[in-house]
Every structure is written in structure tokens, then in C-alpha cells.
Amino acid sequence: MNKIPFATDFTRQDGNEELWYQVFQLGHPVLARKQRLYAMLPGRDRCKMCYAPLNGFGGWLAKRLGLEPSNRNPLFCNACDGFLQAFPGGAEVDLAIMFCDLRGSVELSSGMSPKEFKDLIVTMRETIIPALWRSEGFVLQFQGDSIIGVWPPGFSGPDYAKKAVDAGFRISELLNTLTINGRKVPVGISIHAGRAYLGTVASVGNDLQEVSAFGYDVNVAARLSDAATVGEVLISEAAFTAAGRLEDAVDMQSFDLKGMNAAVRAGHLTRR
Ligand SMILES: [Zn+2]
Numbered sequence: 001m002n003k004i005p006f007a008t009d010f011t012r013q014d015g016n017e018e019l020w021y022q023v024f025q026l027g028h029p030v031l032a033r034k035q036r037l038y039a040m041l042p043g044r045d046r047c048k049m050c051y052a053p054l055n056g057f058g059g060w061l062a063k064r065l066g067l068e069p070s071n072r073n074p075l076f077c078n079a080c081d082g083f084l085q086a087f088p089g090g091a092e093v094d095l096a097i098m099f100c101d102l103r104g105s106v107e108l109s110s111g112m113s114p115k116e117f118k119d120l121i122v123t124m125r126e127t128i129i130p131a132l133w134r135s136e137g138f139v140l141q142f143q144g145d146s147i148i149g150v151w152p153p154g155f156s157g158p159d160y161a162k163k164a165v166d167a168g169f170r171i172s173e174l175l176n177t178l179t180i181n182g183r184k185v186p187v188g189i190s191i192h193a194g195r196a197y198l199g200t201v202a203s204v205g206n207d208l209q210e211v212s213a214f215g216y217d218v219n220v221a222a223r224l225s226d227a228a229t230v231g232e233v234l235i236s237e238a239a240f241t242a243a244g245r246l247e248d249a250v251d252m253q254s255f256d257l258k259g260m261n262a263a264v265r266a267g268h269l270t271r272r
Pocket residue numbers: 047048049050051052076077078079080081
């Protein structure tokens with residue numbers, strides 16, 4: 001399976017670097033104000049960028065403010081989709097990255113009906129994605145049985161890495177208590193921190209845009225999630241350091257990850 005968080009039919013778009021550097025590294029005051037306001041409205045499904053609720057009562061309220069799900073990009077509101085369309089591009093920024101991967105999906109899918117498997121994926125997404133929003137993470141374009149969140153400081157604040165680590169702990173707790181059709185949702189989680197190019201990607205014909213991440217540290221996070229077993233939250237030394245939690249790290253060991261030019265040290269956190 002392609003573990004990298006961008007599908008091959010999406011093409012990276014360059015440009016508007018200063019603007020995206022402000023959004024993801026420094027913080028954009030207009031977006032920050034919207035996020036604070038919209039996060040107070042009730043809602044389960046939210047715009048990935050500004051957190052405007054997209055359905056239910058919160059969605060009804062948001063519609064009074066002129067916001068509704070974009071026809072083109074249903075995971076964004078119409079305003080944020082307009083922004084992606086008007087300002088394609090991205091910038092290299094600091095960030096924390098989390099991969100949540102369904103473990104043993106081939107065996108799982110062979111032991112249940114396609115509908116049961118779909119329900120399991122939907123439940124996994126509905127559990128993890130709201131937890132990412134609540135921790136001020138940004139959900140990247142996801143595919144199949146992986147969910148990828150990023151915490152860039154402009155979007156998530158100066159304690160972005162701490163928020164990512166807290167989110168990993170929270171998601172792990174949520175998944176531990178969750179059963180669907182009598183079985184647990186087996187997920188392994190990795191968290192890493194570093195730098196990546198965060199920016200828009202467009203589908204063929206430019207009829208769909210998303211935000212994706214590119215770079216060595218994204219691949220480290222992806223490979224580290226391969227090493228995480230069911231229920232495990234594997235946190236890299238770089239993520240512990242960025243979160244200011246290195247003294248709380250336990251079980252630290254070196255991982256030789258496929259395709260990476262140096263071993264990556266990672267371990268666990270025993271308490272929040
Ligand atoms: Zn929005």
C-alpha cells in the first residue's frame with residue numbers, strides 16, 4: 001500500500017509561498033479568528049481549515065453566516081475551498097505529524113463482509129478525525145485505512161508538538177474503549193516532528209484540491225507507523241523534544257526504517 005499521504009493522481013501545486021508560510025508557520029489572524037469562533041459552534045463534521053460545522057444544528061448556524069460544504073471539496077467549507085482555488089501553493093514549515101494506521105487490514109477485511117469492513121473504516125475515521133480537530137490538528141488528505149494529521153505552528157499554536165502528542169494519547173484511549181460488531185478497531189499510531197512542505201495538491205482537471213505534506217520527515221512518520229503495533233503510540237525523539245516531553249519518554253529504541261538514511265529513535269509516553 002502507498003503509505004505516503006498523497007495519491008498519485010494529485011499533483012503538487014507551487015506558488016503563494018509567503019501566504020502559506022503565514023498560514024502554516026506564523027499564523028494568519030483572519031483564519032485564527034474564524035477558527036476560534038467556529039470551534040464554539042456545535043458540530044461533528046467540520047471544515048478542515050476554519051472548523052466551521054458542516055452539518056447538523058451547527059451547520060445550520062454556519063449557513064446563516066454564508067458557509068456551507070463546498071460542492072467541489074466537501075471536507076472544506078465554500079469559503080476555504082475558494083481560498084484554495086484562488087491561492088494554490090504551499091511553503092516549507094515546522095510541524096508535528098501523526099499517522100493512524102489500521103493494522104492487518106487485509107486479514108481483517110477477509111474475515112468480514114465488505115459492509116462490516118466499511119463500517120469499521122467509517123467508525124475509525126469518525127473517532128479519530130474529531131479528536132484531531134479538538135486538538136487543533138489539520139487532517140491531511142487521507143486514503144484507505146490511514147488517517148494523517150499535522151500540527152503546524154501557524155495553525156496549531158507554538159505548543160503544536162505537545163498538542164500532537166496529547167492527541168495521540170487521547171486517540172489511543174478512545175480506540176481502546178471502542179468496539180464495532182464486537183471487535184476492536186486495531187490501529188497503530190506514530191508521531192514525529194520536523195519540517196515539511198505543506199501545500200495544495202490538485203486532481204487531474206483541477207476539479208478537486210486538497211492539502212498534503214511532502215518531505216523526508218513525512219516519510220519518517222509514515223515508516224514509523226509501520227513499526228507501531230495495535231494500540232501502540234510510537235513517538236519519535238524529535239517529537240518528544242519538540243513537545244518538551246523528552247524526560248517523560250520511556251522504552252526508547254532505535255528503528256531502522258525502510259528507505260530512511262539514519263535510524264530513528266522512538267519510544268512511548270506512559271502518562272499524559
Ligand atoms: Zn472553512
